Amino acid sequence: MTTNLESTRHPVQDLNHAIEFCYQQGWTDGLPVVPPTERAVRAMLEAAALEPQQQVAFITNRQVAVTAEKVAVNAVMAGCLPEYLPVVVAAIEGIADPTWGYHGPATSTGGAAVLMIVNGPIAARLGFNSGDNLFGPGWRANATVGRAVRLVMRNVIGTLPGALDRGTVGHPGKYSYVIAENETESPWPPLHVQRGFAAQQSTVTVLAAEGPHQFYNQLSSTATGVLTSLCDDMKHHGSTNGQPQYVVVLAGEHMRTIANDGWSKADIQKFVFENSQNSLAHLKRVERLAGAVTLEDETTMRPIVPSPEDVLVVAAGGRAGAFSCYIPAWAGGKKSSQGVTKLIPDRRV
């Protein structure tokens, strides 16, 4: 690649100075970054066969063009390996998609992070964790891909905390919030196949999302039992007034219990949709809806999502332990933001 890189160069004395310089410029998420040298940035771009000035995305409300060069600079800073760049690029394409609707979820006091679910062969090839300690630290791909996306949001798009990121409480997923589906052990079709891609394609699904809410059921050996506990938790959690979607992440034990009863993902979606509804009377009594409770409100049910298909079911998490979780999408309603699945092209050169 001979194309010039257009980014401004900053001279620094040594590695430590470079790290501190990045802090001083306000370029980090609070953790130290890897200094983005030209050599590292070029290696990143070459691994993905991307030209530096290629536009990856355009953020309409900010009128910002996100180029491959800037994505690569931030991916280096986040600690990505060069081969991760196509995943970062696809995720950026996703959050720039009008269906994801960048401005709302990136800026809202609701404090959403970008949940990224990686599917397809690339997940295992790049070492994305889909098992133990699913949302926890310890896996470079999970930790740095999400971090790179957040650094692009910060440094390129201007989504700065306190300015254009006004999350009231936010959550730790804003550092990185990346999982893969456990396609090897899952008894069900993976998420990307449900969303219209081929099993051998790789994708990343981006969803504006709250943090994961863990639930447990150590008693039941039936699908109905496990999912009844889930629904009891889901319908009473903090935000039940307009989530466009939820993700339900079923870990090993629960996954096997539910599959042993012969349930498909569609069965799970239908059960969760039907059993996580609240009466209008309840929502009014707990001050989530305005107005006096009427007799009719006692029997008028409000689903937590518009349809069963809006419950995205993902098999992931450790094999042991009767725990799973659900993740509410950001509460802007479907016109504001929905999950978007983007193809990760095989860019190996």
Add this chain to the structure above:
Amino acid sequence: MAAMEILDPTVEPRKQPLTFVPRPDSLTGKRIGLVENTKFNSDKLLAKIGEILKQEYGAAECTMWRKHNSSVPAHQEIIDEAKRGVDVVVAGIGD
């Protein structure tokens, strides 16, 4: 002496000329547009503001539009109608 160079991860904002219509000296006889963001009570708040602008500042009339929801910009229909039908717009968040 610098031993290494690093690349800037930020973007220089693209320069966009933004022009604002001059603020009116007076609201007397002006047509007021109110952009309601759908949040609870925002319609009441803006209606009240509209009444004050009419009664205390002599505005001629008020038109209220409702956005699709609070997290998105006013849609094109609102923009087009505002251009055609009002002189001043008041927008605000309702929670």
